[in-house]
Amino acid sequence: MDEVTTSRGGLSRFVPNMWGEWARFVRRPVLPVARQSFDARAIVEVGQLLALTIAFDMALVVGLSWLAARGGIKTPQFAELTRYGPVVTMLAGALGLPMLEELVFRGWLTGRRRMLVVLMVLIAEFGSLVATRDVGGARHYAVIALILLAWLVVGGILLWRSRGGTPAWFARAFPVLYFASTLLFGLAHISNYDLARPLLLLPFVVPQTIAGLIFGFARVRYGMWANIALHATSNALFLGLSLAGT
Helix, strand or coil: CCCCCCCCCHHHHHCCHHHHHHHHHHHCCCCCCCCCCCCHHHHHHHHHHHHHHHHHHHHHHHHHHHHHHHHCCCCCCHHHHCCCCHHHHHHHHHHHHHHHHHHHHCCCCCCCHHHHHHHHHHHHHHHHHHHCCCCCHHHHHHHHHHHHHHHHHHHHHHHHHCCCCCCHHHHHHHHHHHHHHHHHHHHHHHHHCCCCCHHHHHHHHHHHHHHHHHHHHHHHHHCHHHHHHHHHHHHHHHHHHHHHHC
């Protein structure tokens, strides 16, 4: 896709077309979205979305650094991230966590029934972990194993019986679900900080919240490969720069 068209004037001539499409989608998020096939054009467009994510991060970093210094807020300690070594840090932070977070926060965002069942199973499994936290010793792990096995069986049956397609109710509720998943994704990153003053931390998850808007758009337009690639690459850049500075 050409990034510059002769019909566009001023500074807009240097803005990738995909940035405008994302902005229009955020103003009016709707399903279904025409899925773009995986090809060279899609890779270029996802690259433009990555550049947009980085642009927002760069625009916010100075202001957030000033705010952190003024409010006495400690940024996430990089020593905690690297305590198991740089290789484990990169594998977990730039691959494992992005894949898990994208599955939880955006895997279901197209509304396809199979992905909704997967989300239900994930929530149930997480609930089982929380519910059995006070059960001690080997009994604790046995109970968790039984619950997870049961839910995997139930989930497998439901997946086998489910059909593709997006329910009409999901398409109607999509704008709310899109923004809700984005907000939850941003708020989840408050746990990176000391939670003594949680309200003061809200500005510090603005970059993740904006990233969630971009990742969600990529999810419904291109498929899971796109939002995982964006998330993983963003994390890899941050971790790589942090490792280089140590």
